[in-house]
Amino acid sequence: MTSLLQVDNLVKNFGGLTAVSNVSMHLDNNELVALIGPNGAGKTTLFNLLTGVIPVSSGSIVLKGDDGTFALNGKPAYRIAKLGLSRTFQNIRLFKNLSVLDNVLIAMTSRSKEGFIASIFRLPSYYKTEKQLVEEATKLLTIFELEDDMDVLAKNLPYGTQRRLEIVRALATKPQILFLDEPAAGMNPEETANLTQLILKVQHRFHITVLLIEHDMSLVMNLAERIYVLDHGSLLAEGTPDEIKANHKVIKAYLGEGE
Amino acid sequence: MKTNFKYNIIWFIIMVAGFYLMNTLILVGVINTFIENMLVTIGINIILATGLNLIIGFAGQFSLGHAGFMAIGAYATAIITQTATTPVGFYLSVFAGIVVSIIAALIVGIPTLRLRGDYLAIATMGAAEIIRIIINNMKITGGAAGIFNIPQLASWPTVYIMVCVTTIIIVNFIHSRGGRAVTSVREDEIAAEAMGINIFKWKLAAFVLGAATAAVAGSLHASFLQTISPNDFGIMESISILIIVVLGGVGSITGTFVAAIVLGVLDTVLQDFGALRMVIYAVALVLIMIFKPSGILGTWEFSIKRIFNRFKRKERVEQ
Amino acid sequence: MQTVFQQIINGLSLGSIYALLALGYTMVYGIIKLINFAHGDIYMLGAFWGYYVINVWHFNFISALLSAMLVGAASGVIIEYFAYRPLRHSPRITALITAIGVSFFLENGMSYLFSSNTRDFPQIIKQVNYNLGGVLISNIQILILVTACILMVLLQLIIKKTKMGRAMRAVSVDPDAAELVGININWTISFTFALGSALAGAAGVLIGLYYNSIDPLMGMTPGIKAFVAAVLGGIGSVPGASVGGFLIGILETFFQSIGLSAYKDAVVYFVLIVILLIMPAGIFGKNTKEKV
Numbered sequence: 122m123t124s125l126l127q128v129d130n131l132v133k134n135f136g137g138l139t140a141v142s143n144v145s146m147h148l149d150n151n152e153l154v155a156l157i158g159p160n161g162a163g164k165t166t167l168f169n170l171l172t173g174v175i176p177v178s179s180g181s182i183v184l185k186g187d188d189g190t191f192a193l194n195g196k197p198a199y200r201i202a203k204l205g206l207s208r209t210f211q212n213i214r215l216f217k218n219l220s221v222l223d224n225v226l227i228a229m230t231s232r233s234k235e236g237f238i239a240s241i242f243r244l245p246s247y248y249k250t251e252k253q254l255v256e257e258a259t260k261l262l263t264i265f266e267l268e269d270d271m272d273v274l275a276k277n278l279p280y281g282t283q284r285r286l287e288i289v290r291a292l293a294t295k296p297q298i299l300f301l302d303e304p305a306a307g308m309n310p311e312e313t314a315n316l317t318q319l320i321l322k323v324q325h326r327f328h329i330t331v332l333l334i335e336h337d338m339s340l341v342m343n344l345a346e347r348i349y350v351l352d353h354g355s356l357l358a359e360g361t362p363d364e365i366k367a368n369h370k371v372i373k374a375y376l377g378e379g380e
Numbered sequence: 381m382k383t384n385f386k387y388n389i390i391w392f393i394i395m396v397a398g399f400y401l402m403n404t405l406i407l408v409g410v411i412n413t414f415i416e417n418m419l420v421t422i423g424i425n426i427i428l429a430t431g432l433n434l435i436i437g438f439a440g441q442f443s444l445g446h447a448g449f450m451a452i453g454a455y456a457t458a459i460i461t462q463t464a465t466t467p468v469g470f471y472l473s474v475f476a477g478i479v480v481s482i483i484a485a486l487i488v489g490i491p492t493l494r495l496r497g498d499y500l501a502i503a504t505m506g507a508a509e510i511i512r513i514i515i516n517n518m519k520i521t522g523g524a525a526g527i528f529n530i531p532q533l534a535s536w537p538t539v540y541i542m543v544c545v546t547t548i549i550i551v552n553f554i555h556s557r558g559g560r561a562v563t564s565v566r567e568d569e570i571a572a573e574a575m576g577i578n579i580f581k582w583k584l585a586a587f588v589l590g591a592a593t594a595a596v597a598g599s600l601h602a603s604f605l606q607t608i609s610p611n612d613f614g615i616m617e618s619i620s621i622l623i624i625v626v627l628g629g630v631g632s633i634t635g636t637f638v639a640a641i642v643l644g645v646l647d648t649v650l651q652d653f654g655a656l657r658m659v660i661y662a663v664a665l666v667l668i669m670i671f672k673p674s675g676i677l678g679t680w681e682f683s684i685k686r687i688f689n690r691f692k693r694k695e696r697v698e699q
Numbered sequence: 700m701q702t703v704f705q706q707i708i709n710g711l712s713l714g715s716i717y718a719l720l721a722l723g724y725t726m727v728y729g730i731i732k733l734i735n736f737a738h739g740d741i742y743m744l745g746a747f748w749g750y751y752v753i754n755v756w757h758f759n760f761i762s763a764l765l766s767a768m769l770v771g772a773a774s775g776v777i778i779e780y781f782a783y784r785p786l787r788h789s790p791r792i793t794a795l796i797t798a799i800g801v802s803f804f805l806e807n808g809m810s811y812l813f814s815s816n817t818r819d820f821p822q823i824i825k826q827v828n829y830n831l832g833g834v835l836i837s838n839i840q841i842l843i844l845v846t847a848c849i850l851m852v853l854l855q856l857i858i859k860k861t862k863m864g865r866a867m868r869a870v871s872v873d874p875d876a877a878e879l880v881g882i883n884i885n886w887t888i889s890f891t892f893a894l895g896s897a898l899a900g901a902a903g904v905l906i907g908l909y910y911n912s913i914d915p916l917m918g919m920t921p922g923i924k925a926f927v928a929a930v931l932g933g934i935g936s937v938p939g940a941s942v943g944g945f946l947i948g949i950l951e952t953f954f955q956s957i958g959l960s961a962y963k964d965a966v967v968y969f970v971l972i973v974i975l976l977i978m979p980a981g982i983f984g985k986n987t988k989e990k991v
Contacts, residue, residue, distance in 0.1 A: 172574060202576035216567035227564040231576035233557050240556030241549050248384055294576050442792050491976050498734050498795050502926065503975050506968030513965040615919065619799055626796055655811035662804035669797040670785045
């Protein structure tokens with residue numbers, strides 16, 4: 122079987138503490154998968170390992186993407202991002218003092234071919250690439266109804282819009298896999314409903330794989346095709362939403378023993 | 381495309397007009413040698429401070445070693461033009477200074493740019509001191525006494541043109557793909573890396589570009605003042621450049637121009653006060669940090685495009 | 700062998716002065732995460748104070764030392780109150796630039812008031828050299844070493860045994876939690892500045908005796924070297940600062956003795972960069988990383 126992303130026996134130790142132990146998982150093309158688990162289960166750590174923010178202690182991460190097969194463990198985060206893994210952050214990390222447009226343009230940097238000499242001397246090719254980049258960014262922002270806020274500084278956007286912009290920014294890197302870290306955190310039910318629609322739209326329109334961490338169970342059960350449950354750093358269960366709902370181990374992990 | 385061309389032409393006209401204005405004022409005698417010296421010093425400081433602002437204000441890397449790179453340019457010019465006393469020799473020396481300072485910036489930057497904030501400041505300051513101490517102990521640089529009788533091959537037109545050229549390069553860089561990458565590093569390193577930006581490469585790019593322009597300023601300094609010694613390029617000089625950047629606004633090139641001009645004029649007016657002048661600057665620096673840490677202009681920039689747009693909007697409203 | 704011992708003696712004397720200064724850096728950094736750039740200038744103030752009281756009021760060594768410590772402590776507290784306290788919640792770079800401004804202010808202010816000329820420090824203690832098996836040691840070197848050691852032991856006692864010392868340690872670990880349990884943060888920080896600056900004032904008088912000459916810019920280079928010592932020992936660590944100070948002193952005299960005295964400062968900066976890169980936590984420090 123050839124999965125888009127194959128993770129085997131992933132381990133992360135912080136000193137004497139094992140934050141992620143022997144996690145094996147896979148993501149297939151154009152799939153929407155959720156990663157759930159109680160607080161402190163190691164979900165964000167797992168995200169950080171997969172996207173190269175922190176180095177893995179052992180195990181392997183292999184991407185079989187459009188451009189070939191790559192081992193991701195040991196690669197720096199920016200290389201992994203270039204290979205097609207993009208993400209959002211639990212505690213929103215936008216470029217706060219830059220405009221919405223700049224936030225998106227920055228995510229296109231590594232794909233752009235604009236040369237140093239051309240931009241320093243403002244050669245015609247500079248104007249051409251700039252125009253193309255801005256057009257592409259505008260198109261993307263229009264899809265997510267952010268075109269009117271293009272010149273607004275990211276820090277001045279309302280909270281929900283900031284979350285939306287973070288997703289747009291992640292998409293601007295043209296990822297094959299999109300990692301969403303608690304996209305619905307801090308949202309009211311209406312905003313969460315809108316977000317659900319948005320994520321589905323992203324998955325279908327851009328034909329990408331989505332892995333999301335979420336605590337909002339209604340959102341997870343509505344969206345996810347498959348669910349991984351993480352507890353104390355190791356995988357507790359894997360299955361469809363219905364299977365997970367009926368899994369005793371999962372219920373125990375969430376509600377505690379002795380009930 | 382056409383509108384872009386329009387803005388570039390306007391900027392070009394402003395620069396040429398400025399040149400002819402100064403030229404005329406010198407010819408009629410409004411600008412005497414005294415004022416000319418002041419203007420040249422301001423020009424050199426603008427080059428130094430815009431380069432440092434690129435490193436501190438846009439890339440967010442706090443460097444306290446700018447004077448070290450300035451020293452490299454100054455000594456390159458002093459040494460080369462002593463044997464090659466021609467304008468060609470001067471430009472050759474500027475080029476040599478740029479090359480050597482780029483190499484030095486790579487040697488200094490590759491290890492130290494991994495450090496964060498205040499540690500980077502101390503490390504770059506140490507590196508600049510090492511450069512100064514090496515110059516202090518070499519024969520070819522004249523040791524602690526320095527070099528004098530450097531031929532004056534750079535007059536105010538050279539300085540004026542160099543200010544324009546270095547500013548255009550830095551501003552154009554800021555408004556390009558590289559500039560955006562560099563600013564994203566300042567904003568959030570982790571997010572920038574997750575967006576595929578090689579943060580280390582871009583930090584280094586800003587650092588090297590800033591160092592190269594500092595070398596140009598050093599060359600002009602040596603050629604115009606005709607005397608240099610290692611003590612001209614110590615920590616105090618780095619701090620003086622920092623003061624211009626901070627007063628003008630960290631992240632505003634316009635602010636750097638304003639601060640360099642204001643301080644340059646003040647310097648001349650307060651020339652007789654010596655140490656008191658530095659006391660005033662020190663107090664001003666502390667007060668600015670406490671009451672307006674973003675500097676005079678913050679991150680505001682003068683833009684012809686914006687003025688035009690406002691103009692157009694007004695017309696539309698009136699119609 | 701004799702020369703090695705001789706260099707160690709010289710290195711320890713110089714190193715004890717760096718150690719006294721490094722303690723101030725490390726305490727202040729530990730508590731408010733600021734590189735107090737002006738710390739070296741407090742040492743300069745201490746030296747100038749010593750110069751004046753000895754020359755004008757004919758103080759003896761002990762009273763000059765103690766009064767210089769008081770002056771140092773007072774200036775440290777005043778600087779913290781006016782320049783650093785308003786910036787306590789600002790970015791660290793803003794605070795660092797302020798510290799540079801304060802340093803610039805003290806150096807140029809003193810140059811303005813007392814001219815930038817070098818002055819001879821009055822020799823209140825007549826230098827006597829003792830010959831211990833070929834190794835020369837002067838009474839001034841012994842005095843510096845003993846004074847520095849006494850002060851370091853006192854400091855350690857204050858930090859470990861007193862209520863204020865406990866408050867200092869608490870604030871350096873977690874200021875918010877310390878405030879919640881009823882510690883007066885402002886007092887504690889002022890006290891830290893007073894302690895560190897008192898040591899710098901003492902170091903100023905000692906260096907005056909040792910080198911015989913003082914000037915308004917004398918604090919700059921030793922200040923930076925002492926900071927290097929603090930980093931070497933592990934910034935935030937009190938024993939680390941002492942050890943780091945002695946190590947830097949010995950390193951410097953070693954390079955002097957092998958004929959590279961022109962490069963002795965460069966070596967210290969080089970050590971700084973290497974330490975920051977290879978073991979940023981220093982000998983006694985702890986490492987921390989940003990949470991994502």
